Amino acid sequence: MEAITTRELEFQKQRIERALKEGRIPDAIALWLKLHPADRAEIFNALDEAQQRTLLTHLDIATIADLLEELDDEEAAEAAEEIPTERLADVLDEMEPDEAADLLGDLPPDEAAKALAEMEDADEVRPLLVYPDETAGGLMTTTYVALRRQTTAAQALDFLRQVSDRTEIPFYLFVVDKERRLVGVVDLRDLLAASPDTVMEDIMDPHVVYVTAGTDQEEVARLMAKYDLAAIPVVDAHHRLIGVITYDDIVDVLEEEATEDIYHLASVSDEDIDPESPVHEQLKGRLPWLYLNTLTALFASWVISHFEHVIAQAAVLALFQSVVAGQGGNTASQNVAMTVRALALGKLKPRALLRVLWRQFVVGLLLGILVGTVVAVGVYFWRGNLYLSLVLGLALLGNLSVGSVVGVLVPLALQAAGVDPALASSILVTAVTDSTGFFIFLSLAAHFLSKIAAG
Amino acid sequence: MEAITTRELEFQKQRIERALKEGRIPDAIALWLKLHPADRAEIFNALDEAQQRTLLTHLDIATIADLLEELDDEEAAEAAEEIPTERLADVLDEMEPDEAADLLGDLPPDEAAKALAEMEDADEVRPLLVYPDETAGGLMTTTYVALRRQTTAAQALDFLRQVSDRTEIPFYLFVVDKERRLVGVVDLRDLLAASPDTVMEDIMDPHVVYVTAGTDQEEVARLMAKYDLAAIPVVDAHHRLIGVITYDDIVDVLEEEATEDIYHLASVSDEDIDPESPVHEQLKGRLPWLYLNTLTALFASWVISHFEHVIAQAAVLALFQSVVAGQGGNTASQNVAMTVRALALGKLKPRALLRVLWRQFVVGLLLGILVGTVVAVGVYFWRGNLYLSLVLGLALLGNLSVGSVVGVLVPLALQAAGVDPALASSILVTAVTDSTGFFIFLSLAAHFLSKIAAG
Numbered sequence: 046m047e048a049i050t051t052r053e054l055e056f057q058k059q060r061i062e063r064a065l066k067e068g069r070i071p072d073a074i075a076l077w078l079k080l081h082p083a084d085r086a087e088i089f090n091a092l093d094e095a096q097q098r099t100l101l102t103h104l105d106i107a108t109i110a111d112l113l114e115e116l117d118d119e120e121a122a123e124a125a126e127e128i129p130t131e132r133l134a135d136v137l138d139e140m141e142p143d144e145a146a147d148l149l150g151d152l153p154p155d156e157a158a159k160a161l162a163e164m165e166d167a168d169e170v171r172p173l174l175v176y177p178d179e180t181a182g183g184l185m186t187t188t189y190v191a192l193r194r195q196t197t198a199a200q201a202l203d204f205l206r207q208v209s210d211r212t213e214i215p216f217y218l219f220v221v222d223k224e225r226r227l228v229g230v231v232d233l234r235d236l237l238a239a240s241p242d243t244v245m246e247d248i249m250d251p252h253v254v255y256v257t258a259g260t261d262q263e264e265v266a267r268l269m270a271k272y273d274l275a276a277i278p279v280v281d282a283h284h285r286l287i288g289v290i291t292y293d294d295i296v297d298v299l300e301e302e303a304t305e306d307i308y309h310l311a312s313v314s315d316e317d318i319d320p321e322s323p324v325h326e327q328l329k330g331r332l333p334w335l336y337l338n339t340l341t342a343l344f345a346s347w348v349i350s351h352f353e354h355v356i357a358q359a360a361v362l363a364l365f366q367s368v369v370a371g372q373g374g375n376t377a378s379q380n381v382a383m384t385v386r387a388l389a390l391g392k393l394k395p396r397a398l399l400r401v402l403w404r405q406f407v408v409g410l411l412l413g414i415l416v417g418t419v420v421a422v423g424v425y426f427w428r429g430n431l432y433l434s435l436v437l438g439l440a441l442l443g444n445l446s447v448g449s450v451v452g453v454l455v456p457l458a459l460q461a462a463g464v465d466p467a468l469a470s471s472i473l474v475t476a477v478t479d480s481t482g483f484f485i486f487l488s489l490a491a492h493f494l495s496k497i498a499a500g
Numbered sequence: 501m502e503a504i505t506t507r508e509l510e511f512q513k514q515r516i517e518r519a520l521k522e523g524r525i526p527d528a529i530a531l532w533l534k535l536h537p538a539d540r541a542e543i544f545n546a547l548d549e550a551q552q553r554t555l556l557t558h559l560d561i562a563t564i565a566d567l568l569e570e571l572d573d574e575e576a577a578e579a580a581e582e583i584p585t586e587r588l589a590d591v592l593d594e595m596e597p598d599e600a601a602d603l604l605g606d607l608p609p610d611e612a613a614k615a616l617a618e619m620e621d622a623d624e625v626r627p628l629l630v631y632p633d634e635t636a637g638g639l640m641t642t643t644y645v646a647l648r649r650q651t652t653a654a655q656a657l658d659f660l661r662q663v664s665d666r667t668e669i670p671f672y673l674f675v676v677d678k679e680r681r682l683v684g685v686v687d688l689r690d691l692l693a694a695s696p697d698t699v700m701e702d703i704m705d706p707h708v709v710y711v712t713a714g715t716d717q718e719e720v721a722r723l724m725a726k727y728d729l730a731a732i733p734v735v736d737a738h739h740r741l742i743g744v745i746t747y748d749d750i751v752d753v754l755e756e757e758a759t760e761d762i763y764h765l766a767s768v769s770d771e772d773i774d775p776e777s778p779v780h781e782q783l784k785g786r787l788p789w790l791y792l793n794t795l796t797a798l799f800a801s802w803v804i805s806h807f808e809h810v811i812a813q814a815a816v817l818a819l820f821q822s823v824v825a826g827q828g829g830n831t832a833s834q835n836v837a838m839t840v841r842a843l844a845l846g847k848l849k850p851r852a853l854l855r856v857l858w859r860q861f862v863v864g865l866l867l868g869i870l871v872g873t874v875v876a877v878g879v880y881f882w883r884g885n886l887y888l889s890l891v892l893g894l895a896l897l898g899n900l901s902v903g904s905v906v907g908v909l910v911p912l913a914l915q916a917a918g919v920d921p922a923l924a925s926s927i928l929v930t931a932v933t934d935s936t937g938f939f940i941f942l943s944l945a946a947h948f949l950s951k952i953a954a955g
Contacts, residue, residue: 081707209693233689234669237657275747296754303758303761306758308837310765311765319842320859364808366818368794372793372797400776412790416790420794420798453775
């Protein structure tokens with residue numbers, strides 16, 4: 046069960062693969078079992094399907110349960126489909142109820158129903174199946190310790206010792222009334238420090254931070270991070286305790302949410318894909334957004350088409366129109382990223398809106414002056430046309446100011462409208478900065494056309 | 501110390517501000533003290549400087565210590581600068597050593613030296629000052645419990661009870677030899693379940709996952725997430741235990757690292773700024789990247805300049821050149837985001853490189869065909885020029901294939917070169933897709949110029 050370095054892990058992986066290839070299955074399994082479950086999962090993942098099947102046939106129920114708990118949702122489902130239903134039911138019984146419910150939710154419905162029917166502890170898992178994956182209900186486990194107000198510290202510790210061979214002792218214990226309504230939380234460490242006859246009521250914290258089953262996982266993570274909680278209780282509409290979410294789930298949630306934001310900002314709508322995913326999944330998560338982007342790009346083409354006669358007289362404009370549009374877009378993207386992140390971390394308050402917009406207008410103006418001047422001077426030395434440089438500098442000034450404001454305004458507006466600001470902002474913002482950039486530059490150029498075309 | 505909803509918090513904030521404005525300072529403080537420290541910090545942050553100063557003058561040492569621990573690094577430093585040195589030293593003594601060290605590191609050097617000189621527990625904090633913020637040494641605390649192999653469970657529990665009024669009992673205890681070298685870890689829950697005369701050696705896990713003081717915080721977070729650890733020990737070069745990092749620090753690290761990646765992908769190099777930050781900080785974190793982007797944009801202009809005579813004869817090309825460049829860029833950005841994220845999560849293995857590149861070439865080709873066809877047909881209906889449509893479609897096909905491959909190749913190459921792939925990839929990739937896009941489109945168009953110009 047040792048955790049090892051990446052290099053040692055690679056070495057062990059090669060040994061295990063060699064053993065499997067040479068048919069020395071007991072050797073392979075012995076080597077594999079020496080590893081930490083997290084490392085076992087990593088190696089299992091890298092094996093080909095036939096090798097995975099061989100391992101699954103030879104492992105015992107408890108080891109498979111550990112493995113499935115460590116694998117990512119999708120990978121676990123793929124592995125589970127290789128296991129005969131009856132055996133799978135035993136594995137599911139052995140798993141933590143929340144993990145078993147997640148797995149069942151990822152299996153084909155008929156397969157899940159069959160496995161559930163064969164399970165002994167189906168009753169523990171079934172209530173968890175109704176909650177969507179990305180809510181508190183989907184994250185919580187139903188194995189927790191609930192005590193009554195009048196329980197003494199000695200009784201509580203005795204109880205924990207009794208159950209410790211069957212279940213992991215939690216870091217927090219909950220105190221409920223006779224209707225199972227949550228009334229307090231006891232830190233295991235306070236219990237330990239308390240004198241034996243202290244009752245729970247005296248050491249519990251009655252001001253419990255809790256969530257309801259429908260709370261979004263992002264909010265759960267935000268609360269646990271804000272209040273430094275190792276576990277948070279989940280209650281139903283009647284304030285009855287129905288489950289607990291622990292800190293290790295939150296790490297996964299934070300990573301998922303970060304991936305989602307990064308993907309959405311880059312117009313990838315399926316956060317389960319990566320560069321290795323099957324081609325059809327890539328197309329599904331990417332093509333719709335490229336089509337939408339194409340539409341806005343063609344709109345920008347239409348804007349340019351109004352200046353076709355201008356460009357026909359001064360083709361040099363075609364060299365620099367994209368610089369104006371592009372730098373406006375880059376400025377806007379910087380603001381979109383900062384705004385989306387500030388919203389995700391709860392750092393932007395609605396009443397700061399006007400101040401932020403004004404500040405970003407100033408920032409855009411300054412960036413526009415600084416970038417515009419450099420480009421104007423550089424292009425003057427290249428092309429030697431004062432009017433071209435002037436128009437270029439002014440257009441950059443204008444478009445960077447627009448980009449900067451639009452870059453905060455659009456995500457804030459989308460958030461207010463209940464749309465994910467990360468997903469739609471990039472495209473909307475680029476549509477604006479492209480069209481505006483082309484329009485400002487080409488209409489200014491049209492004004493000085495004789496001077497520019499002469500140069 | 502109650503945790504409350506956002507709306508209740510807003511309401512309390514208004515009451516506190518009103519009390520401060522009306523000079524009812526004891527009322528304001530009484531209301532404020534009723535809140536959870538995390539909420540206190542949030543409200544403190546929203547007050548203006550004069551109000552903050554008033555609060556700081558009237559609060560006791562322990563409350564200020566709690567507050568500074570909850571504030572973000574920068575905010576804590578700003579608040580600390582308002583406190584007279586002698587009082588600040590007392591506050592620092594009251595803080596957790598790792599938090600005190602972080603704060604001292606963020607103060608002006610002479611101020612930090614003065615406060616440190618006045619501290620009573622300076623010896624606990626001083627060793628922590630040498631570690632950079634973003635390493636395990638910078639995250640760890642020196643308050644932990646280390647036991648010997650032969651300590652019994654009863655002795656350990658007694659010891660924990662004795663220290664519990666001075667320090668928080670940790671979830672994990674560490675076992676060291678007589679040179680303080682780390683030999684095992686004991687889960688508090690196993691200690692609780694053990695019979696009183698069991699020695700640590702028998703319940704400890706000798707295969708401890710640990711880090712050294714210089715380990716990067718991202719690696720620390722990765723290990724704690726992978727092995728579901730609530731705490732990880734830090735050792736020196738001689739394997740001697742020197743500190744512990746707990747899960748709440750990791751949540752902050754994960755959020756910081758996600759912010760960093762999101763900012764870097766959008767060419768913002770200072771992850772401490774947000775849309776509300778002072779103007780000069782915004783310029784510092786954004787302008788250098790806009791300049792770099794401008795340089796690559798002007799390089800693309802130079803590519804176009806070779807086709808100026810072509811555009812002069814067919815200005816219509818200026819309408820569509822950006823569509824080709826832009827869609828190549830968007831395709832590449834999708835891959836950059838996925839690749840950077842896969843690298844951050846340790847999901848891309850070096851030996852998968854060729855397979856991934858090939859897959860992304862296929863994806864790019866398909867996206868190119870699908871986007872190219874739609875654009876070609878659409879533009880045919882608009883402009884009625886078959887050759888223009890054909891050239892546009894082919895150029896999109898080419899540039900999306902290039903963009904897709906470059907979008908994985910560049911971040912992987914940067915990572916291999918030891919550069920942060922998130923920061924440099926966007927700019928390098930756009931430089932390629934812009935230049936290539938313009939070149940493919942315009943050189944194809946030059947080939948069919950008579951047909952396109954004929955219109």
